[in-house]
Amino acid sequence: MASIKQQMMEIGRNARAASRELGAAAATVRQAAIEGMAANLAAAHDAVMAANEDDLRAAAAAHADQAFLKRLQITEKIFAYMVDRLREAARLPDPLGIVLEGHTEPSGLEVSRVSVPLGVIGIIYEARPNVTTDAAAVALKSGNAVILRGGSEAWRSNALLVSLMQDAIAAQGLPANAVQMPSCPDRQAVRELLRLDRYVDVIIPRGGKELIRAVSSQSRIPVIKHYDGICHLYLAADADPAMAVALTVNSKCQRVEVCNALETLLIDRAGAKTLLPAIARALQDKGVELRGCARCRRILPELKPAVPADWDTEYLDAILAIRVVDGLDAAIAHINRHGSGHTDGIVTRDLQAAKLFLERVDSASVLVNASTRLSGGGDYGMGAVVGISTGRLHARGPVGPRELTTYKWQVRGNGQLRY
């Protein structure tokens, strides 16, 4: 058997070759391949569930905890979601060959900038097998080849999913190597993948901070990072009280363990007395632990005191820090200092406050009168995404098919020279 290093080189070379064919394939053919992936997956329901059962049994035998097993499991709901996401990706508008801009220079040179695939994407992820189909769909939609390196515990599920997708791709006359995974879960494969800068154009790690830090520090390939979400909601004094309660509860409680869940609530001091008691009650009814600043605790003395570290913590849990601030500027300053630039919102009825918040808060998503939980991409109309970028270069916020494209300059002349 070839060494892991040789195998990964081979996978990289194959991916590069496949990416050239994909980039030249018609949108209708790529779309048919993704539809075929959905059909193959739906038809293989029982086999996928059985493979996932095997993964779950092995993980349980290895004493994986309940949260881990939950992430690993393909429930009926998740299975249906995987099929739906593939169908949805097939239907999305094609992101390639779009003339992003174009004009004729005074010299007569016709200059245009046209979207093209990035090339080869490497995805390194942990337990969730739905990333396998989501990432392949997003990559293929944008004409990219993808190398998938999922968690070892999901290996049987992922291997079956990849082979079903490869069959659908080949059935359209496209290269099956458009979607590949290593042949075994050896950890060395990750290290080798991160060195394939000759063949791989971008690495997207999906998982905990440790994974992302390890990948970033080792990679010779540019990395699109998905770090912390320390998300804020600022309630202005004029916020509609019912809306303030509903948005706070939804932002915090709809799912506590995700990156765009609310971690710190800021309330204008002029509205704190009215808003805070109702919000605290609603959150406590949902079992959320509240940690308040000194001014919060003057209104609700029973709150646990917040310490400075709370303003910089991503709980990913049923805990919320609450701080009373002196108006809009103080709220913006707090967010730009303590936030992670992920998702931050304001609740207000004031046009100027909304405008300033949207302009001054330096985050990937800034929202007015909407739940922070809406920044995942689906609610922006993006369909399947492979992650949410917290970096500023290339992609910021949700990473869908369009974010996996780059562009080329196409220039048409009739003999123009440089003088």
Next chain:
Amino acid sequence: MASIKQQMMEIGRNARAASRELGAAAATVRQAAIEGMAANLAAAHDAVMAANEDDLRAAAAAHADQAFLKRLQITEKIFAYMVDRLREAARLPDPLGIVLEGHTEPSGLEVSRVSVPLGVIGIIYEARPNVTTDAAAVALKSGNAVILRGGSEAWRSNALLVSLMQDAIAAQGLPANAVQMPSCPDRQAVRELLRLDRYVDVIIPRGGKELIRAVSSQSRIPVIKHYDGICHLYLAADADPAMAVALTVNSKCQRVEVCNALETLLIDRAGAKTLLPAIARALQDKGVELRGCARCRRILPELKPAVPADWDTEYLDAILAIRVVDGLDAAIAHINRHGSGHTDGIVTRDLQAAKLFLERVDSASVLVNASTRLSGGGDYGMGAVVGISTGRLHARGPVGPRELTTYKWQVRGNGQLRY
């Protein structure tokens, strides 16, 4: 005196603070600051020339070679160019606050993506002092703060240029720290700059391959790279002979030492007998050394033979490799294999050949019937640029003000929740 490390931390912190103010400043104010930079520079002509004289004298005393001294010198022509570039940058359309796309979701959520500054840019460069003003203009135009680390030999010139620009910026009420450079040319400043990932969003190295490689391997901050230009021109058999000669000569000879100069000429075998002799004569008249493949040498036996390494060499000199190929597909395959994805062109009268070349050649700039020397950005209407990216992420090809922006998602709702 503070340590270099402390000084660079201070510079980083100041740049971050300045970037927040710049991002919030009106376009008219940033424009006035750049116009002021041009006016200050024009008014300080004699002082700038004197500082540059001092740099040149010191470099000559240290036995710098002629090519180096040439790069270091601010000639009258370069001085005029520096002033013009600043004025031109001031006049360019503002790249900030552009709604890149926008729509209303079925939920009623109004979603838009708006251009914003990247934040803080670090530029590491070698001798040419005109980079100091070009880079500052491009950065300020796009609302970014910039940290300039030029070559030690240009220190007196650069220090004066930076102080003239800071005065102009402060005169508009903007933070002078929008443009900074270290206080002394200690090499440690570069290493410290590359570690300021907390304050600096992107590093752009400008200079030789060694500089770029060293910066890329040390940097904790994303790098926009500017590597080799192994640029090609492919002459189809139906190419207009006069245009083929003119474009080849201009692409190769207009300036031989730059990244978008021609390095390899490909000629369709069906046109080689007609085209090659005239082109060889024109190039030899300009003193270009030609290295031909075996099929070239059957037509012109006096040519020096090309060896395989020639196809992968960026000469940056008066040397050209020439290869006869079997038509369009072979030309595209050669370019995608041996090229560096920088700038490649075709000369043809055939619509379908032009279309296929534009689609299939995977380079930042692909041109039909135009000189490769046109891909620097100015001839695309971009004005001042800080470099030409050979990477695929974020910016591809010329890097102007627009390429130093990112975006944020602005979302306006009326209470939307996630279910």
